[in-house]
Amino acid sequence: MTIPTTDSRAATVFPLCDGAHAAATCAAAPSIAENACLVRSNDWVNAEYKHLVLTAPDLALTARAGQFFHLACPASNDDTPYLRRPMSIYCVNAGDQRIEFLYKVQGAGTRGLAQLGPGDTLDALGPLGKGFTLPANANDAHVLLLARGVGLATMAPLASEAIATGAHVTAVLSARTPALMMSADTLHETGATVVMVTDDEQTSDVVQVERLIRGIHAGRPITFATTCGSNRLLAMLQRLAAQLGIPGEVALEQRMGCGIGACYACVRPFRKHAQSDELSYRRVCWDGPVFDLQETTSW
Template structure:
């Protein structure tokens, strides 16, 4: 494990691209980087660490015709990853195809007691085709943990967390269910997919203690209008205190509107192509509202300021 130990709050931005990618160099990452009131306190002790974690493949199996489930033995630092954070994976070559850049991938599950991290990924490009060829005993370089994860709000009463996800977004949301349930919240997960065979994580989430609702294109229950009615019924039965989503632009737009009307705070985990994944290259910049309801836009780096963002500040794509 090559450590990239973090520095103090004194630097607002991370190191330059070449420095950030050189193993062993200091990368200034401050735990308060998303808090505008924290300033640049050089005495800050809440420093983050990332490393090139050399992980050993335990298994890498197909779960359906499109997705594989990768299970790795990981060093201690990698096991500190939280829901919504990600790793930048050095994907191996696939036949004659060699990935030029690492691939960002959100964590699917972390089991510290078993030294295990897991990923759920769709095989669709050069990088993931390389990942698909990994076998038991192979080594994978996973840079991380990276990014800003979900931040569950404190509630005065019983918390009810809604997870709304489609496709590969299901992988990102799964560990949030574990964290929310561990914190005493009730979790309802609405899982959307093209067909029942492509619905993933249902057993994982059910075993964790979440209520599961599956909607699919095949049975004509995944239409945005029907999902909106479903969410309103869920809220009427047990008020939702925090709403989250990942994986669908249409579901984002609907959830923003419903959450604003019902005054439900929320967050979204975004997927984005990245270069360095530590904020140095600015390859993952996208527009956001300056604040909820504002028409004025600002621009943020998904890897550095996210990939989890406020639901109402996120613009559709």
């Protein structure tokens, strides 16, 4: 595989193809490019997270909810990130040529991102991965979004896509404190019903969140359940969705090397199918990062 190193508003990376399935893989895989994006703003939203807004080339604007970009993070002080960092999409607005990311500043890569300012250029490889697949019968759909921490960023574009198809969306957002709660206003603006729980208010433990979701389901049956950002919430939602017969998906967070399926650094175990005790191994970057809720194992 060849990855272009020039300004790739037009340069495309050919899809990864392997073995006997090469033709089918190439036909189905999306185009990928190194996108030279212009920074519009990069502001703090609270003490830990920043909101990065970019002007992006046309190919980047085809990103869907659940997909991600592999960002070439700049050096900062004594930090010189060697590998790119995967970052899920927070917002895509093709009409405004805008993509957005919401990220926690906690390591060498994100400290570099935090120093970007208006007018700077960021190299974003993508769009990458498999995004969410919403129910076909959207008019009768009730989509649950359950997210905590940085998972809140992944859920925001899914709410927009679901509501645009006619679905009703309920978002249950979890954070340590009210000050660290993010995306609530954005989700309200898209038309989602938002419920917030926090550790400080002692409303975010798994037992209470399960009781909350059961109540939501009793009022309006949930037809599709999604989650991101918490292993405890994933395990609870898997069990609850299995009991109530609700299909769903989970967006996984994972350290990655290449982001395009070549290095196998992000391989992890999955059930071969729901309720199966037999495991298969898949690349989070290429086969995901969105997977079937019941096939995903806890970490």
